[in-house]
Amino acid sequence: MPSNASRIPFDQMFDVLNRILLKHGFSTERALLCARLFTEASCDGVYSHGLNRFPRFIEMIGSGLIEVHAVPLLDAAFGALERWDGSSGPGNLNAHASMSRAITLARKHGIGCVALRNTNHWMRGGSYGWQAADAGLVGICWTNTLPNLPPWGGTKPTLGNNPLVIAVPRREGHVVLDMAMSQFSFGALESYRKRSEPLPVPGGFDTNGVMTSDPAAIEASGRVLPIGYWKGAGLSLMLDAVATLLSAGCATHEIPPEVVKETRLSQVFIAMALPGDGREEMLSEIIQFLKSSPTDGAGVRYPGEHTLAIRKENLAEGIPVDPDVWKQLSDMLLSGR
C-alpha cells in the first residue's frame, strides 16, 4: 500500500464494488458474491488480488474475455470427481461454484473433486480454502497460470507460478496456506524496490545470471526463483499437469502469454470431510507445538496467522486503499457505464 493510503470501511467498499458490478450486468446474487470476494481479499490484506485487481477485472469484461453471465457447465461426472467447463465466466465466481460443488460431493462421498477448465483468474486463491474451512471441511485447490516462472536451470519462463491452497478448519480461526511457486511475487519485488530494501533472501537472478537479493535486478531479468529451486519448479509442473489432465483444459504453455489477457485457466478443487471424532483440537496442538520452537528471528508463524490479524485490524479500522485505485472506482460508478 502506498504511504498515502486511506482506509475505507468494509461495507462501503463492498457497496461500491457491488454497484459497479450491477452496472456491468451482473445479476443481483452474482454481484453480491463477486463484490464480497473482492472486498474480503482486500480486507485480508491481499490487496493485489482484491481492490487493486478490480479495474483489470472490469477491463476484461469490456474486452469480452470474461463473460458476465457464464456459469460452469458439467462436462463429465465420475462419482466423486467431476469435470466442469468454466465457460469463460468470472474467475472468482467460477472458483467459488467449483469449491461449493466439491464440498457437496465430499459431504456425499467423503471426498469430492471438481476439475475446472476454461476459466478466468480466480483472484485470491485463499478464498476457496477459507470457503471449504468455513464449511468445516479440508480444502485443497490450485490453478495453473500463463508461463511466468523460469524452471531451475532455465533462463526463460516455461512454468506457471501456480498457486497452491491448503485449508484446515479450526475454531479459533482456520489455518490456510495460500502460496505461489515463486519465492516472491512481482508485486512483492516492486514493494521492496520502492522501499529501497533488499529481499530478506535471494529471490532470483540478475541479467548476468547471478543469484541476487536486489529486487530491481530481478525485475529487469524477469528471472524469479521457484521456492526450493528445483523442488518448487517440479511442484509447479505437477500442479499444471494434474489440473490440465483432470480438466481436459489448457496447460500453461497453451495459455496466451499476455499478462493482461490471462484466461482459459485450468483448476482443481478438492474437499475432504472431517468426521467428528473428538480430534478437532489436534490442529491447535500442532500449532502450539510449532510455536514452542525458540526463535532467533521475528518469531514463528503458522499459515494464515497474518491474515487473521490483518482481517481483524481492517474490519476495525477500515481497509487500506490506494487513493488512485479508489478514485478510479468512484469514476466508474459515476460514468455512463
Add this chain to the structure above:
Amino acid sequence: MPSNASRIPFDQMFDVLNRILLKHGFSTERALLCARLFTEASCDGVYSHGLNRFPRFIEMIGSGLIEVHAVPLLDAAFGALERWDGSSGPGNLNAHASMSRAITLARKHGIGCVALRNTNHWMRGGSYGWQAADAGLVGICWTNTLPNLPPWGGTKPTLGNNPLVIAVPRREGHVVLDMAMSQFSFGALESYRKRSEPLPVPGGFDTNGVMTSDPAAIEASGRVLPIGYWKGAGLSLMLDAVATLLSAGCATHEIPPEVVKETRLSQVFIAMALPGDGREEMLSEIIQFLKSSPTDGAGVRYPGEHTLAIRKENLAEGIPVDPDVWKQLSDMLLSGR
C-alpha cells in the same frame, strides 16, 4: 554411494532380501512385495531408503516396533474416503496396500482417498506414486515424520520433514515428484561433506544462526532449511495437519523424537482416475515446453527424469551397493536368524 561400491544385479538383490524377510517370518507373498519395494528403491537410485535402510528395518522388527504380520484394518468408510489403522505393520507394505485401496476407490468413484494411521516409515515415498501411475491414475500421497525440521524463524525442530509425492502417468515413463520439505536431506549433507564440496545453494544455518552452504556446519546445528523458507515450513505444517485429522493418527509432535524408532506415522493416499479423452499426450507436450527454456546451467529436468535414467543404468549394469551393507545382509542370511 562410496567410491568402492560394487554393483549387484536386481534379481540377486531381490532374492537376498526376499530370503531374509522369509527368515523373519514374512509370508511368501508379503516377502516378495517387500523385497521388491526395497530393491526398486535402490534400483531407482534412492539408496538411502532402499538397501541402506534395510538393516534398520530388520532391527525395528527385532525390537517389536514393526509387526511382521500386521495388515491395515478398516476403521471407518465414508464412500470414496476411508480411514485405516496400520496396526504397526511394515511401512512399505501398509503404504502399498493403502495406495492400492485408493486406486480401487478411484476406479469406482473417480477419486479415492485412504488416510492411514499407526503405520511405520514407508521407505521411498515415490514408490506409491509410481504404483498409481503404473495403474494409469494420478497419485498424490504424503506422510508425516517425527519433528526434524526447524520452522522458519525457529531454532528447534517443531515440524516434520514430511515428503510429498505427486505422480502422473505417461507412456514414455511416468512423471513423479518425490520431495521432502527440507532443501537437503541429512543424507545429502553427508554426501557433500564427504566430497568436501559446498552445497549448490544455502541449505541451513550454522550454530551461530548464519545461513550457510557448508554441509558440516548445518549438520552441527541440525538447522536445515525448509524449501522456500516460510513457504515450505507452512506446507509441511499443512501436510501434518491434514494427515493427522483425516487419519485420526499421531501428529508430528506425538511421534517419539528418536530417529531410530520413528513409528506411529500418519499418511494420506489419493488416487484420481484419468478418463480417456485423447489428452494423454498433453503431459509430453508440457515436458517438451518445460525443456524449451534455454539453460545457463546443467539443463532443465522434469520430476522423475533422473530416476528413469538411473533405473535404466542400474538394470543394465547392476545396482551399486555399499560393500559394508551388502556384507551385513549376507551375514543376516547366513546367521541363525
